[in-house]
Amino acid sequence: MELAAIVGxxxxxxxxxxxxxxxxxxxxxxxxxxSIVVLPRSxxxxxxxxxxxxxxxxxxxxxxxxxxxxxxxxxxxxGAVLGTARMKxxxxxNPDDRFARVEAGxxxxxxxxxxxxxxxxxxxxxxxxxxxxxxxxxxxxxxGPHCFKYGSTNRxxxxxxxxxxxxxxxRVGGIEPDPDGIDLLGPLVGSEGMMGLVTEVTVKLxxxxxRVETLLVMFESLDACCxxxxxxxxxxxxxxxxxxxxxxxxxxxxxxxxxxxxxEHAEAVMLVEVEGGPHEVDAIATDIIELARARxxxxxxxxxxxxxxxxxxAGRKGAFGAMGRIAPDLYVADVVVPRTRLRExxxxxxxxxxxxxxxxxxxxxxxxxxxxxxxSYDRRDADEVARVLAAGKEIMEACVxxxxxxxxxxxxxxxxxxxxxxxxxxxxxxxxxxxRAAFDPxxxxxxxxxxxxxxxxxxxxxxxxxxxx
Amino acid sequence: xxxxxxxxxxxxxxxxxxxxxxxxRTLEDLERCVAFARDAGQRLSPxxxxxxxxxxxxxxxxxAWLHTPALVPTGESGILEYVSGxxxxxxxxxxxxxxxxxxxxxxxxxxxxxxxxxSTLGGVLAAGRSxxxxxxxxxMRHHVLGMIxxxxxxxxxxxxxxxxxNVTGFDLHRLxxxxxxxxxxxxxxxLRLVPRAEAEVLLVSRVLSSTADAARAALHVRDLSxxxxxxxxxxxxxxxxxxxxxxxxxxADAARVHSALDVEEECAGEAATDALLGAWRGDAGLRLLxxxxxxxxxxxxxxxxxxxxxxxxxxxxxxxxxxxxxxxGRCAAALSAEAAPRLVELxxxxxxxxxxxxxxxxxxxxxxxxxxTRRLEEAFDPAGxxxxxxxxxx
Ligand SMILES: Cc1cc2nc3c(=O)[nH]c(=O)nc-3n(C[C@H](O)[C@H](O)[C@H](O)COP(=O)(O)OP(=O)(O)OC[C@H]3O[C@@H](n4cnc5c(N)ncnc54)[C@H](O)[C@@H]3O)c2cc1C
Numbered sequence: 001m002e003l004a005a006i007v008g009x010x011x012x013x014x015x016x017x018x019x020x021x022x023x024x025x026x027x028x029x030x031x032x033x034x035s036i037v038v039l040p041r042s043x044x045x046x047x048x049x050x051x052x053x054x055x056x057x058x059x060x061x062x063x064x065x066x067x068x069x070x071x072x073x074x075x076x077x078x079g080a081v082l083g084t085a086r087m088k089x090x091x092x093x094n095p096d097d098r099f100a101r102v103e104a105g106x107x108x109x110x111x112x113x114x115x116x117x118x119x120x121x122x123x124x125x126x127x128x129x130x131x132x133x134x135x136x137x138x139x140x141x142x143x144g145p146h147c148f149k150y151g152s153t154n155r156x157x158x159x160x161x162x163x164x165x166x167x168x169x170x171r172v173g174g175i176e177p178d179p180d181g182i183d184l185l186g187p188l189v190g191s192e193g194m195m196g197l198v199t200e201v202t203v204k205l206x207x208x209x210x211r212v213e214t215l216l217v218m219f220e221s222l223d224a225c226c227x228x229x230x231x232x233x234x235x236x237x238x239x240x241x242x243x244x245x246x247x248x249x250x251x252x253x254x255x256x257x258x259x260x261x262x263x264e265h266a267e268a269v270m271l272v273e274v275e276g277g278p279h280e281v282d283a284i285a286t287d288i289i290e291l292a293r294a295r296x297x298x299x300x301x302x303x304x305x306x307x308x309x310x311x312x313x314a315g316r317k318g319a320f321g322a323m324g325r326i327a328p329d330l331y332v333a334d335v336v337v338p339r340t341r342l343r344e345x346x347x348x349x350x351x352x353x354x355x356x357x358x359x360x361x362x363x364x365x366x367x368x369x370x371x372x373x374x375x376s377y378d379r380r381d382a383d384e385v386a387r388v389l390a391a392g393k394e395i396m397e398a399c400v401x402x403x404x405x406x407x408x409x410x411x412x413x414x415x416x417x418x419x420x421x422x423x424x425x426x427x428x429x430x431x432x433x434x435x436r437a438a439f440d441p442x443x444x445x446x447x448x449x450x451x452x453x454x455x456x457x458x459x460x461x462x463x464x465x466x467x468x469x
Numbered sequence: 470x471x472x473x474x475x476x477x478x479x480x481x482x483x484x485x486x487x488x489x490x491x492x493x494r495t496l497e498d499l500e501r502c503v504a505f506a507r508d509a510g511q512r513l514s515p516x517x518x519x520x521x522x523x524x525x526x527x528x529x530x531x532x533a534w535l536h537t538p539a540l541v542p543t544g545e546s547g548i549l550e551y552v553s554g555x556x557x558x559x560x561x562x563x564x565x566x567x568x569x570x571x572x573x574x575x576x577x578x579x580x581x582x583x584x585x586x587x588s589t590l591g592g593v594l595a596a597g598r599s600x601x602x603x604x605x606x607x608x609m610r611h612h613v614l615g616m617i618x619x620x621x622x623x624x625x626x627x628x629x630x631x632x633x634x635n636v637t638g639f640d641l642h643r644l645x646x647x648x649x650x651x652x653x654x655x656x657x658x659x660l661r662l663v664p665r666a667e668a669e670v671l672l673v674s675r676v677l678s679s680t681a682d683a684a685r686a687a688l689h690v691r692d693l694s695x696x697x698x699x700x701x702x703x704x705x706x707x708x709x710x711x712x713x714x715x716x717x718x719x720x721a722d723a724a725r726v727h728s729a730l731d732v733e734e735e736c737a738g739e740a741a742t743d744a745l746l747g748a749w750r751g752d753a754g755l756r757l758l759x760x761x762x763x764x765x766x767x768x769x770x771x772x773x774x775x776x777x778x779x780x781x782x783x784x785x786x787x788x789x790x791x792x793x794x795x796x797x798g799r800c801a802a803a804l805s806a807e808a809a810p811r812l813v814e815l816x817x818x819x820x821x822x823x824x825x826x827x828x829x830x831x832x833x834x835x836x837x838x839x840x841x842t843r844r845l846e847e848a849f850d851p852a853g854x855x856x857x858x859x860x861x862x863x
Contacts, residue, residue: 276695
């Protein structure tokens with residue numbers, strides 16, 4: 001009753017139906033329902049709820065829209081989910097000082113829509129932007145196609161409000177673009193919900209470019225397409241996004257409602273966005289096409305038409321969803337490599353899946369070296385699930401061997417905690433654990449994530465206390 | 470006595486601000502120095518080339534300096550990896566920024582921040598220095614991809630990596646960037662590089678009637694639709710606009726700036742960046758952090774308090790008003806009487822990068838943020854080896 005008095009009757013749920021809705025995020029391979037779901041309407045309500053949950057001995061998983069792909073937004077064993085679904089207000093848009101202040105539950109695309117009439121936009125644009133929240137973007141330091149030019153979420157967050165494990169409310173950062181001294185904000189972005197609940201975020205807005213062109217470049221081979229991207233990076237060309245879609249992805253998109261006009265006879269397409277002044281756009285687009293042709297591109301289209309551009313991007317952003325036609329489930333891997341090694345890792349992924357009889361498609365942020373080998377599977381088939389996970393592990397190991405890393409934007413969560421030891425040693429993990437403990441000495445927030453169970457000081461999830469309701 | 474023991478581990482190669490400058494040559498030496506200081510209750514300050522010393526760098530006045538350039542093997546540049554095809558650079562903290570700049574320039578890259586010569590990579594990162602190209606590229610810390618550091622426990626730890634995009638693990642390097650060595654010594658860092666532009670031009674306005682007017686004019690240029698600026702600085706009541714990019718575009722953009730600003734001087738090519746850097750005095754002094762729309766007001770308050778307007782260095786787009794080092798002492802005195810509270814009312818925060826900063830400039834953290842900071846200090850430096858002289862004196 002105490003929680004209901006704080007967040008209202010509609011803000012606390014512990015019935016089986018509600019709990020099952022929160023038993024996984026976009027990482028569907030594993031599930032575990034929370035004991036209780038709490039949905040505050042404000043920072044103050046969240047803080048008051050935290051005090052009650054803490055007193056009752058529950059651990060808490062912060063949650064936005066639950067589109068995360070690593071299990072970060074679901075509990076490992078009961079406990080509470082504290083969601084921002086009812087904190088959706090855009091609090092301020094300041095065109096003069098180019099920032100916006102929003103509640104954490106604001107959906108990414110709603111912010112962009114709200115700013116465009118001011119000639120501004122919010123740059124991070126995850127493909128899930130029609131559903132994911134700004135708080136979730138902060139939690140995972142999310143990227144998106146245009147992060148090639150603008151950088152991931154951590155380059156756009158100026159300040160935030162955090163509710164910590166004592167239920168204290170603290171503003172970190174502000175609106176100054178380059179504050180002085182110890183940066184507490186930086187480590188909080190990308191902390192995967194393990195240091196507190198973000199309830200409000202102040203973000204930087206970018207001025208809309210004068211001209212935007214989208215290029216669709218077609219290849220007869222995925223390798224050649226990858227090589228063309230490596231060439232563009234080496235030539236220091238500066239478009240704002242460079243994405244690759246392979247044949248299977250193209251077919252899935254073209255067979256869906258998102259039909260974008262991608263050529264079905266191409267083995268791969270490169271979707272590039274170029275923006276800036278008209279002369280700059282023209283010069284960069286010309287150079288890109290020239291480099292692509294040198295790598296065997298058989299056709300390149302340029303368009304500045306808004307409708308056509310939107311269609312091309314809707315196809316890209318809806319590609320994961322369109323893959324539902326291939327199999328009921330999709331394992332979206334997320335790895336990064338130096339951009340000199342794109343072709344090699346695509347080859348590794350292809351062999352890892354072929355050897356296990358798995359269906360692989362690729363759609364990824366090529367310009368950032370951020371690959372998404374997507375493996376279609378059926379989760380009811382335990383053997384197939386095991387093969388998917390084994391292929392995923394092989395791809396991660398290869399990435400690390402190539403000088404890459406485990407995740408470019410989806411985070412570690414539950415999915416990759418075992419592989420953290422491939423990248424970091426015990427001292428590194430201990431230092432990260434110290435960082436976390438400075439914000440959350442109680443291990444109250446999202447325990448059991450990110451750190452490998454072996455070789456780190458992660459506080460075990462505590463036994464759950466009685467439900468607070 | 471204990472200092473002698475330290476110099477046995479790391480030779481004394483000079484003196485800075487009254488404290489010995491020690492040169493550990495290997496990681497093991499460094500670790501032994503830190504262990505020794507921990508046991509003996511001594512305080513050490515990591516240092517690069519000491520370019521910030523005159524500005525009241527934190528740590529001045531510790532028992533000894535640890536000279537990070539000594540960790541770069543003799544005859545080497547300190548570059549560990551420059552992947553020109555990936556636009557990334559990894560180097561030892563003691564590497565000279567000038568050397569790094571020259572090396573990446575050959576591969577067609579530039580390091581942001583653009584800064585005056587003389588510093589080391591670790592020094593720039595630890596001091597959290599950004600340059601006048603902040604308008605385009607944002608603060609320095611946004612370009613740090615990863616770091617290796619040694620903390621006060623002697624623990625060497627790594628975060629991030631060498632990749633332009635990577636969210637594996639927590640971003641501890643963001644904590645070290647700008648922490649002035651409070652949590653340890655930066656040993657190695659990786660940076661995202663920016664491409665060198667095909668064309669560069671610096672446009673400088675005539676002297677405007679006041680610095681506040683110049684700031685307004687600068688913001689007017691910033692707001693010209695679609696114009697992409699690399700640098701936007703007001704120095705001596707003149708607006709400096711740095712444009713970089715494709716040749717044809719820069720010509721068109723320069724023409725637009727001309728139409729919005731009474732441009733008196735123009736300088737093209739590599740000299741453009743050098744000229745901006747030559748004019749820019751915003752690196753040190755008393756920094757007043759505000760918001761772009763309040764820059765002019767802040768300048769007016771500062772001027773009304775008797776501070777010479779020509780002395781001010783302003784980056785209106787980044788909302789920074791700087792009273793340069795030479796003037797800062799006088800200015801601080803002028804401001805302290807009544808203007809400082811007025812500035813606080815305007816939401817200004819202060820950052821004193823100068824010796825003998827007045828007490829009212831300090832804005833200590835309070836509440837939970839203070840607790841988090843204390844816990845970080847306890848975890849990364851429990852014995853206070855890297856604690857600044859002004860705090861926690863033992
Ligand atoms: C189809 C599809 C496409 C995608 N495309 C991209 C892409 O292009 N780029 C990309 O980066 N990601 C992408 N993702 C992954 C996902 O959408 C992002 O990670 C997104 O930022 C998650 O937001 P969310 O609101 O759904 O957060 P959730 O999934 O609910 O949570 C994500 C993490 O953040 C924490 N968290 C959530 N809210 C808060 C808060 N308020 N305070 C503190 N911690 C919090 C959670 O505990 C969890 O660890 C995609 C996912 C899908 C399903």
